[in-house]
Amino acid sequence: MKVKCVICDKIDILEDNSFLAKRLRNRPLHTYMCETCNNRITKNTEARIETGNFRLYEAKKQEDEW
Known part of the structure; x- marks a missing residue:
């Protein structure tokens, strides 16, 4: 399978x-990122x-209203 x-x-x-x-293939909203880009983003995020x-x-958790 070719990916970009x-x-x-x-x-x-x-x-x-x-x-x-x-x-x-099954979830078209997921995107592919090559190892080089993934490592670069990981390194920059860890530095930040x-x-x-x-x-x-994080998203706020909604409490159930009973």
Whole structure:
């Protein structure tokens, strides 16, 4: 299966039976990111977290009103 990175437009080939290929086929909203871009984003995010100014906002949980 041919896939294209959403950031750098690099084309990679995945095995048809791999987990990632099945996920991309069955859920078209999931996007593919190559290892180079993924590592770069991970490294930059970890550097931002270490500065102490990074906040991860999570969705508010709604309480059941009984």
